[in-house]
Amino acid sequence: MPDVVISDVVLFEERPAAGGKKLGVAMLNSEKSLNSLSHAMVELLLPQLQKWQADDSISAVFLHSAGEKSFCAGGDVVALHSGSAAYGEELPNDSCTEFFAEEYRLDYLIHTFGKPFIVWGTGFVMGGGVGLLSGASHRVVTETTRMAMPEITIGLYPDVGGTWFLNRTPGNTGLFLGLTGAHINGTDVEYIGLADYFITQDLKEEVMTALTEVKCETGIGGVMDHFSKLVEPQKPAGNVEAHIDWINSVCDAPDVATVVDQIVAYDGEDKWCSKAVQTLARGCPVTPYLVWEQLRRGKELSLEEIFRLELTMSVNCAKRGHFKEGVRALLIDKDRNPQWKYTSVADVPAEEVEAFFVQPWETHPLADL
Numbered sequence: 001m002p003d004v005v006i007s008d009v010v011l012f013e014e015r016p017a018a019g020g021k022k023l024g025v026a027m028l029n030s031e032k033s034l035n036s037l038s039h040a041m042v043e044l045l046l047p048q049l050q051k052w053q054a055d056d057s058i059s060a061v062f063l064h065s066a067g068e069k070s071f072c073a074g075g076d077v078v079a080l081h082s083g084s085a086a087y088g089e090e091l092p093n094d095s096c097t098e099f100f101a102e103e104y105r106l107d108y109l110i111h112t113f114g115k116p117f118i119v120w121g122t123g124f125v126m127g128g129g130v131g132l133l134s135g136a137s138h139r140v141v142t143e144t145t146r147m148a149m150p151e152i153t154i155g156l157y158p159d160v161g162g163t164w165f166l167n168r169t170p171g172n173t174g175l176f177l178g179l180t181g182a183h184i185n186g187t188d189v190e191y192i193g194l195a196d197y198f199i200t201q202d203l204k205e206e207v208m209t210a211l212t213e214v215k216c217e218t219g220i221g222g223v224m225d226h227f228s229k230l231v232e233p234q235k236p237a238g239n240v241e242a243h244i245d246w247i248n249s250v251c252d253a254p255d256v257a258t259v260v261d262q263i264v265a266y267d268g269e270d271k272w273c274s275k276a277v278q279t280l281a282r283g284c285p286v287t288p289y290l291v292w293e294q295l296r297r298g299k300e301l302s303l304e305e306i307f308r309l310e311l312t313m314s315v316n317c318a319k320r321g322h323f324k325e326g327v328r329a330l331l332i333d334k335d336r337n338p339q340w341k342y343t344s345v346a347d348v349p350a351e352e353v354e355a356f357f358v359q360p361w362e363t364h365p366l367a368d369l
Contacts (some may be wrong), residue, residue: 072129131160150181
């Protein structure tokens with residue numbers, strides 16, 4: 001029988017595998033919250049993955065989720081709300097710093113794991129869920145995958161390594177997705193380079209069983225290729241590649257205010273484009289500057305430097321009020337009527353933007369990455 005360790009929000013299992021090895025299996029287990037990534041989840045995942053990384057008997061790790069609706073619908077921003085400051089107030093505690101720092105350590109660990117790391121990204125894969133998926137060596141999407149980095153709706157920005165992976169997408173798609181929070185499907189996720197395999201959800205257990213029957217990373221790649229080829233005709237039509245010329249055109253400008261104007265000027269009838277435009281138009285006016293600057297400043301940074309940059313930005317988001325107001329309007333009071341400090345992108349002063357990039361500590365909490 002597999003060795004199973006049960007906790008409330010994450011399940012860990014070690015399945016016997018070929019050559020006397022084991023497959024480490026971790027399952028996000030908070031289906032009612034769409035497996036939103038909580039601090040408790042991070043505190044369980046980080047040490048267990050570190051243990052598996054150091055354990056020579058573990059040949060690979062498979063990360064998935066309870067239920068089929070959502071792999072991980074983002075970070076637990078409702079919990080972060082209480083540790084954030086409103087406009088003009090002081091941070092009530094260090095809970096946001098602690099959460100973001102540990103979350104980024106977890107994401108960094110997956111990027112640098114050194115063993116095959118498979119993530120099964122079915123259903124909603126948003127925000128913090130993208131952070132868990134993006135750094136894996138074998139990234140799977142399914143017919144139900146709906147990915148987005150919709151932080152503009154809550155006054156945040158695409159963190160969890162977004163500075164790294166959005167800078168590596170085709171053309172101007174990284175900037176566009178960061179600005180608009182557009183939803184993309186499995187075909188799109190493969191196209192932008194954030195997934196390696198499309199496999200239908202009904203094959204998950206078969207894939208996991210097959211992974212226990214191979215001995216090395218080359219064998220794991222063969223398993224994934226096999227199942228991916230079986231269901232290739234079932235891949236849905238994507239949106240990003242179909243609109244790449246428009247995306248590249250509207251995102252081509254020397255400053256972010258012009259880019260925003262060009263995107264929101266869209267007056268066509270395409271539903272996908274229209275929804276992306278609406279999200280941008282209603283979003284936090286500060287976020288476009290954060291997206292623009294994180295991509296510009298992060299272009300030549302190492303992965304370690306990027307996570308340090310993002311922790312600085314995220315804690316400043318918690319300090320400056322935009323994030324708290326965005327979460328209040330969307331998820332606390334649910335009035336969907338955020339009272340942003342600035343009424344438009346054009347109104348945001350340069351000193352406001354620069355404040356998000358000022359390190360608030362003498363010693364950076366991620367200095368040891």
